[in-house]
Amino acid sequence: MTFSHFGALTTFALLVSVVFAIITKSEPREQVRYGIFVFICFLAAAVLVGWIMYPLPL
Amino acid sequence: MLKDDSPNAPFERAQHFTVGVGQPIVLKPQTNAMTAAACVGGLLVPGLGHLVLGRWVRGVLLLISVLLLFILGLGMHGALSSPPGPGELISFKTLNAFANAGTGLPYVIALRMGQGEGVPTAQTADYGWLFLVVAGLLNYLIVFDAFDIARGRKP
Numbered sequence: 001m002t003f004s005h006f007g008a009l010t011t012f013a014l015l016v017s018v019v020f021a022i023i024t025k026s027e028p029r030e031q032v033r034y035g036i037f038v039f040i041c042f043l044a045a046a047v048l049v050g051w052i053m054y055p056l057p058l
Numbered sequence: 059m060l061k062d063d064s065p066n067a068p069f070e071r072a073q074h075f076t077v078g079v080g081q082p083i084v085l086k087p088q089t090n091a092m093t094a095a096a097c098v099g100g101l102l103v104p105g106l107g108h109l110v111l112g113r114w115v116r117g118v119l120l121l122i123s124v125l126l127l128f129i130l131g132l133g134m135h136g137a138l139s140s141p142p143g144p145g146e147l148i149s150f151k152t153l154n155a156f157a158n159a160g161t162g163l164p165y166v167i168a169l170r171m172g173q174g175e176g177v178p179t180a181q182t183a184d185y186g187w188l189f190l191v192v193a194g195l196l197n198y199l200i201v202f203d204a205f206d207i208a209r210g211r212k213p
Contacts, residue, residue, distance in 0.1 A: 003185065018119055023203040026212060
């Protein structure tokens with residue numbers, strides 16, 4: 001199975017967000033809002049860390 | 059008066075909560091047998107604890123999410139850690155196996171089928187390993203959630 005790094009990251013963020021939303025919140029509307037928030041946070045953190053690491057000589 | 063949420067707090071048979079603007083929700087604790095069934099079921103199959111407690115949508119979503127993480131992890135050539143031997147108890151392998159074993163029966167079936175050998179040279183092997191570890195750890199959290207529902211602490 002071939003995944004790009006971003007594809008794997010997005011899939012991971014999506015699935016983990018679903019679980020976090022369900023076990024953290026009680027009401028369906030809250031769960032959806034929190035799930036979307038966590039998903040966006042995952043992606044934003046990955047992009048941010050990516051840019052921070054960009055100038056590093058790796 | 060603040061609710062005593064400590065482990066030694068006296069057990070209330072029914073708690074009344076109001077979630078959002080809807081009708082008040084009465085949380086009724088399940089029997090000890092039902093609580094145990096939900097926890098053991100959840101440890102064996104992800105989401106089964108919620109299904110046992112009648113939370114069908116949550117149970118199915120949790121089952122799909124954790125199983126997808128696990129299957130994708132295997133598909134990305136992630137390595138499963140088998141249970142440690144007697145001389146390996148204090149090692150990273152023990153932690154790894156504990157995290158993997160959280161998935162329950164899928165972990166056992168994958169090991170029995172010879173899956174999860176891992177291909178270290180594969181481009182996605184590290185991602186696959188992470189998917190497998192997180193799938194197991196998430197399922198432990200899911201079992202705690204099922205326990206809270208069964209004890210009447212959460213709707």
